[in-house]
Amino acid sequence: MKKTLVSALTTALVVGAASTTFAATNPFSDVPSDHWAYDAVSQLAADGVIEGYGDSTFKGDKNITRYEMAQMVAKAMAKSNVNSTDKALIDKLAAEFSDELNNLGVRVSNLERNADMVKWNGEARYTYTSKRDKSATDTKVNDDELLFRLEPSAEVNNNWHVNARLDASTDLSKDSDKDNHGSSQDAQVKLKRIWADGQYGNTNVKLGKLPMQLDSNLLFDDEISGASLTTGKDLKLTLQAGRFDLDGDTNNDSVNAAAGVKDDTANMQSVGLQYGRNKLSLGAAYHHLNSDTFKYMSEYRDGSTSDEAQIWSVNGRYAFDKNVALGGSYAENAKADNYKKAGTVELDYKGAEPANKGTWGIYTAYRHLGQNVALDPSYDGAWAGTKGWEVGTNYTIFKNTVASVKYFNGEKLGNGKDAEKLFGRVEFKF
Incomplete structure (x- = not known):
């Protein structure tokens, strides 16, 4: 040496x-x-x-x-x-x-x-969905979406970066370039996220319009305009506060209907603990939201109305080896009287790696998504107000090209009528 x-x-x-x-x-x-x-x-x-x-x-x-x-x-x-x-x-x-x-x-x-000063990542992706809801007026809905996404990241100094997300999408079946022509589709480029990200040892700070930092799968598949702080190594504490657009890109019919009557933007404060080491991950969180939208949500409360949601959640995941993992999460809204519980259990085997051609994965899950707590779940199969089984697979066709197929079969929580959805996607990542 x-x-x-x-x-x-x-x-x-x-x-x-x-x-x-x-x-x-x-x-x-x-x-x-x-x-x-x-x-x-x-x-x-x-x-x-x-x-x-x-x-x-x-x-x-x-x-x-x-x-x-x-x-x-x-x-x-x-x-x-x-x-x-x-x-x-x-x-x-x-x-x-x-x-x-x-x-x-x-x-x-x-x-x-x-390369590290300014990085541009992104994807072009095609998504097809076929949804069957026996309780809806239009029981059969198909959707063809082509989305283009850019995600730049610029280095400010050794501790800070600025990140953003820009999206534009179009409906292939209608060949339309008009705004909002489909399910939350928008042909014009929109700034979906922009936040400053600071890293100091084991402490991370985010400021701006940033990804939801807690319960982003079961409860909130969206952004929050505000700030978050996460600190710790194996045991992480996260604090988050800001404004949350309940009716952003949600698949929750109850929220959508109420938001059309009253302002849907909620004040939100969250705190969470997450432990992860080796094969085991455990966590818990609490979220407080207030918005007049909750007063107008169907069957939110039996008696007097409330403009609040008080949601607590727990989650866990165990990896048996590098290929097999079992995970689950549960949440409940203490302010709601009906459809106030949500939970999921999922078994995963492997998973497609975009950089490695030929890699693949499969999963099976049972989901129960009460619409008064799972305000905006991220699952591509099950949606808010349903329960049932979901299966899926993904495969890396070529380097940075991933195909996914998912199928959900279940029922609506309110009336027990059949609900199912077929989901397919091809992603070209760059």
């Missing part, structure tokens, strides 16, 4: 003497203790991609130099069999320590070095 250090130092001096400018960052200076690279390297170490630097003494409990960090990154770059998540971490580390890697003889192109 001493010979390697001497060789690298000599190379750095020669390069510095031959250049008109000398790199401002000393390769032998310590990487600050709160730098994001420590978490990234720890994750790679946990996944078995790297074992440390030099004599393999890295344990994540002491500061190391930029040169030592670059050694670990170089080893990670030499690995060929890594998953897409680890590959993204390696690319980000390579961009950060590109000067040190160049001194080690590991080539990093200018494009790679600058």
Whole structure:
């Protein structure tokens, strides 16, 4: 290792003497203790991609130099069999320590070095749904949607990024370019999300119009305009507050009907605890919302009306191995008298990885989604006000091209009439 250090130092001096400018960052200076690279390297170490630097003494409990960090990154770059998540971490580390890697003889192109400043991800996706609801006026509804999505992320400094989401969609069956021509479809590009994201060690802060941070599957598949704070490592505490548009892109008929009568935007405050380590994940949360919409929701209360929702939830998941996992969640609205409970149990086997052609997964789930608590569930099969079984599969056809099929068969909670839905999607990710 001493010979390697001497060789690298000599190379750095020669390069510095031959250049008109000398790199401002000393390769032998310590990487600050709160730098994001420590978490990234720890994750790679946990996944078995790297074992440390030099004599393999890295344990994540002491500061190391930029040169030592670059050694670990170089080893990670030499690995060929890594998953897409680890590959993204390696690319980000390579961009950060590109000067040190160049001194080690590991080539990093200018494009790679600058890639982390502004990243553009996105997808083009086609979605087909066929919904059968025996209790609805129109018992059969089909939908063909083509959506284009961009998700830029811009680096502000070592701690802060700005993220956004822009969506536009069109109805293929009608060949329409008019706004709101289908189920929440919009041909014009809309800014759906924009938030500043700050990371300080194990503490994360989000400010703006951001993704829902708690119960985003069972209860709230939407954004909130406000702020969130999450802190902790294995046990995480999340605080969230802001304004939540109940009638945003919801599939809840009860909310949609009430929102047409009264302002549907709710004040929302949430707190949650989530524990995750190795194979086990457990969590609990509480949400308080107030909006006049609740006064007009059908069968929300039997007696006097209320403009509040007080929702508590629990969740858990256990991975038996790298392929099989069982998870579930339950929630209840203490302010509602009817349809106030929601829950799901899901068994997952594997899962499609967009970066790896041929990977696939299947799942089966039972869902019960009371419409007065599951205000905007995210499931592509079951919807608010139904209960029943849902099955699905996904498959990576080509690299970054994933096809999904889901089927729900159940009944409406209010009258027991049949409810079913077929869902298909092809995603082209970039």
